[in-house]
């Protein structure tokens with residue numbers, strides 16, 4: 080079987096794109112591809128990285144990411160502790176292209 084295609088992450092409205100790296104968080108995956116997302120604690124508590132998931136599915140690396148049930152239902156995620164389970168579209172107005 081050919082290797083599975085990595086999940087691709089689109090960042091709106093800035094129009095950046097990166098791929099989910101196996102075993103890394105979305106935040107770490109983005110950084111390996113020179114895209115910086117807002118972050119501070121990187122362990123799912125401070126909520127600095129909180130952003131809206133417009134489409135797709137994520138799983139969490141920790142049991143209790145710092146989001147309420149309501150926030151999760153509204154589509155908010157914490158990319159510092161989340162991994163893509165499908166292609167994603169994220170809304171991160173403050174994403175920075177470190178290559179640019």
Ligand code: FES
Nearest residue numbers: 119121126128159
């Ligand atoms: S960086 Fe603190 S919750 Fe994500």
